[in-house]
């Protein structure tokens with residue numbers, strides 16, 4: 275009798291946690307057994323956003339939780355696994371359970387989240403629910419974990435829902451194995467298994483009559499100009515085979531990188547444009563006669579022919595071995611310390627292209643920590659503040675582990691660019707110029723990844739102009755970049771000049787905000803923390819006045835915050851003070867909202 279009661283209690287707890295309870299609740303997930311279908315290496319009915327998802331577990335390959343010879347491998351921060359369509363009843367509650375494990379090559383645990391994508395009978399999206407990010411345990415040969423991590427989530431189907439798709443999304447490029455996945459109905463009305471409350475159902479095409487515009491001062495899009503700026507010690511001496519200038523003398527290229535400071539400032543200064551110069555560590559040095567050793571002068575085994583280098587030299591040569599240990603006067607291509615003050619005087623932004631110009635996806639987490647710290651140290655010697663923005667060398671963000679992203683976040687990085695764009699590897703892609711918006715890094719949402727476009731020729735200048743028009747059309751943002759060495763020939767300067775002048779025209783017409791990438795990302799992050807509360811009951815009558823509170827929950831003062839109104843205003847007051855007509859634009863009003871403050875806005879339609 276006692277046993278029976280104890281058993282019952284256990285079953286209820288397992289249901290509350292949404293764990294699989296065989297024989298008691300029916301399996302609703304089609305092909306939960308992961309039986310292969312017509313597609314090779316994929317279970318029938320299952321799908322993925324990109325390559326990197328495949329059946330494993332058979333014949334000792336990979337891992338298998340439930341000993342049936344099958345598990346699913348998932349690789350890539352731009353990827354997800356999607357279940358077959360699950361038939362659901364409106365307003366019923368469903369839970370997903372599964373098991374996950376990572377055998378990350380970088381020895382990093384990672385995270386996953388579940389996305390419940392509800393559809394109606396016509397397969398129209400009704401909105402999504404997302405769980406919190408959930409821990410995925412690390413498998414190590416010398417210390418295997420006691421168990422795989424449980425991944426769970428439970429949500430209620432919206433009215434009209436007839437179908438559910440569950441997506442499993444990773445928060446890094448660490449390889450994950452998924453197994454023992456189940457979907458069941460649950461009658462348990464307690465809170466779902468994840469610690470955080472589920473996000474409210476996001477309804478497609480929901481529009482509030484009052485909205486916050488994405489960019490300040492009524493600008494419709496944001497543009498950043500930036501440069502990867504490297505001495506010979508950057509990507510020049512460490513050049514990869516796919517570098518268009520790889521066969522040239524690194525020192526000649528270093529001198530051109532220098533010259534590019536003069537030529538780009540000449541383009542920007544008359545137009546009052548501020549750009550970002552992504553610098554490596556040696557850019558901050560006046561020389562190195564004292565033979566300082568940086569980052570323990572590492573040797574990187576990944577800098578091999580197999581990974582795209584022309585030779586295997588760097589697999590056995592310490593990374594900074596070619597330092598001439600000289601001074602600027604004798605070795606002008608190796609040290610750019612003299613160029614920092616002129617850039618700062620010109621109000622240009624200096625951010626990180628990493629200290630070492632290493633391959634971020636291949637470097638270890640300890641390499642990252644040393645690199646970020648060393649960059650900060652040498653930058654501080656030239657009075658440059660710690661970097662908040664980082665451009666990945668060679669766009670090699672593919673391979674970033676969860677712990678690597680932790681290291682970037684801990685170092686205060688809030689925006690990244692030059693993330694992996696390789697069209698053959700969409701599983702690693704976070705953003706793309708084709709969809710020009712900065713996006714939070716999955717699992718590290720305080721870091722925004724911003725799309726870029728490589729502007730280095732007359733032909734790419736023409737494409738850049740089209741991209742700018744597109745960014746304006748979709749209220750997006752884009753970074754246009756080159757190496758400073760690529761803005762030195764008359765043709766290159768002409769190509770850049772054409773785009774810079776067009777951008778300045780758009781800015782002067784009130785359409786385009788031009789700012790350093792870090793500031794654009796800061797603004798986007800702060801806008802996401804602005805909330806609007808309508809005070810009192812608003813009638814449906816469009817001629818009635820509007821009264822609402824705007825609160826800036828961010829830590830940034832927001833000057834030029836633009837609020838879209840459902841009408842063209844005749845008068846606007848802020849905390850009772852009448853705004854002058856020039857402070858509102860057509861159908862909008864522009865406010866200065868300090869960090870942490872709330873303003874009460876009233877608007878009367880014209």
Ligand SMILES: [Zn+2]
Pocket residue numbers: 502504508509627631667668
């Ligand atoms: Zn570079």
